[in-house]
Amino acid sequence: MSVFIDKTTLVEVQGVTGKEGSFWTKHMVDLGTKVTFGVTPGKEGQSVEGVPVYHTVARGLREHKADAAMLFVPPRFTKDAVYEALDGGIRKIVTIADGIPLHEMIQIRQAAKSCGAMVIGGNTSGVISPGQAMMGFFPYWIERVYKPGRIGVMTRSGSLTNEVTAEVVKGGFGVSSLIGIGGDSVPLTRFAEMLPAFQADPDTDAVVIIGELGGSMEEEVAEAMEAKIFTKPLVAFIGGRTAPEGKRMGHAGAIATGGTGTVAGKHKALTRAGALVASKPSLVGPLLREALHIK
Amino acid sequence: MKLFEFQAKELFQAVGIPTPKGYVLESADDIGTAIEKTGLPCIVKAQVLTGGRGKAGLIRKADTRAQLESHVQDLFAPTRKIKRLLIEEAIDIDREIYLSLTVDPVxxxxxxxxxxxxxxxxxxLAAKHPEKIIxxxxxxxxxxxxxxxxxxxFDLGIVGDIAKQARSVISGLYKTFRAHDAELAEINPLFITKQGALVAGDGKFIIxxxxxxxQPKFQLAREYFDSCIEFEAATEGIPYLQFDGDIGLLCAGxxxxxxxxxxxxxxxxxVANYLEFGGANYKRAMKAMELCLKNNLKVILVxxxxxIARADVMAQGLVEAIQALKPTVPIVPCIRGTNEEEATRILKEAGLEPLFDTEEAVLKAVAIAAGRSK
Incomplete structure (x- = not known):
């Protein structure tokens, strides 16, 4: 088992014929992901790495099945693409788009909530269960990062994920599933909303969250731990501890204002809930060992 | 993008939210026109994007023309770098209300x-008296x-004649928020005047x-940024923040x-500057280095x-930027990820010493900046 995606998940890819879409579809297939079809309006009849292409999701679904949609679609077309997938009955969607307009993110998240769907992103690398399947773009061939194992990872960042996950592996562990929540101010799915899946996953022993300043997602994780919704060990690394208030540190969501969204507040909430918080990436491995009582 | 108060108020006026009679003063020569518009006494409000203007003495009252002239002269002093003053009529205030619209991401x-x-x-207030916030x-x-x-x-206790005006202020705020893709639209304070009228005393608007x-009406301009380099980086689409240290960051992600x-x-x-040339910018080491070198640095940390941002492409870009721009300070490179073996070869060939551990690279850069290492 794993979280969100495994080798049995049937994935359709929207924006499959684009430069990134075709390149990463090949890698998704190479890793073992079951890609059933792709979508690009006007390109029906073509194929990308053996994946048949259709004009629309509905036309693809006449011939194939899909449990999940992977969107390689620019930000301004993302809302339409998500709604198209939802309209096709697909309830797991990943969008990597960086720069989705704020009001559209609210609309997408609302639409997903109202039909019980889970949309992951935007501004993320996607989702990967190493050794099984991925939706998005991960350098899964870098073994010191994407080693299969029993630690779940959730992250608001891309490059920092490679950095921190390498420390998980260095600590003697591997990854069960990694969920890229993304760096936007309105993540379409939040950390705490993924926790029940990690809790239920028999192949996940503990979870690492890679957070940063801004917003309240880390505090919500602490609440879920205190409410016993999540009871497995949890280790957190949170970037932006020394960032000045009012400065947006790269990501749209990475800003602390008026005393809210500070790393100090997140650290306190998580520690109180029983999580271990690493002050630097290299402490994530040792803290995992401590949390799992491994000498 | 955070707008200036006068721009926020223009948006408010366009949807029928009353604002004080005002005049945007760009030169002390126009004081006469301002007074004609607002009368005396009036309020002088520096148009800057930082908060806490009241405490910083950037909002002042003038009872006479002489007082206004002296405030204007002082606020327009070149060292302050203030380009505009909003001159507004003084309002006879009975009550003040807070009203804002924002997004709830949860x-x-x-x-x-x-x-x-x-x-x-x-x-x-939210921290001390959350029950007071509606x-x-x-x-x-x-x-x-x-x-x-x-x-x-009703929760605000607004009843009677004024409720009708308040209804139009609230719906106006919603309308302009949606039309301009806002993340925040705030009226604080919203005055209730002694004459029983509602007037937006201040305006904060973030797109x-x-x-x-x-939103073609709102384009990047120098005045929205603290420094020239930040503005240049923004027009190039390279995330950049200015600090005042001596370690230049040329990072990705x-x-x-x-x-x-x-x-x-x-x-x-x-840190001298936060700069990241990852994502779509990973082939732009040259421009990134150019921006970085506008600072007075002791070391550059990469x-x-x-x-997607391939290590070999970034390493090659870095080497080409070094050859073209000839930085005089040491470079500490720690470039990993897709094709990192090739990246390592490229860096070594260019005489650089590649590192693979972030924390080690940071310590080395800090030691160089402190003069403890070369």
Missing amino acids: KAKLIFLACAEGGVDIEE TRSVDIDQGLMDYQITNLL DDNSLTR AGLTTTVYDLINDAGGK VTFGT
């Missing part, structure tokens, strides 16, 4: 925040409903940066760059761990 709704005591620091969520697809406005009004391409920033501070170093 509920995926828009949310009105209101408080019967205006002029306050809302974040401070909230009302609005579904973005459904739009603002009458009953939601009614709830806000979502991801939506600027569809927002989260990783922020972490490097923390690690440098922890190690006792000082930390990346990219996927």
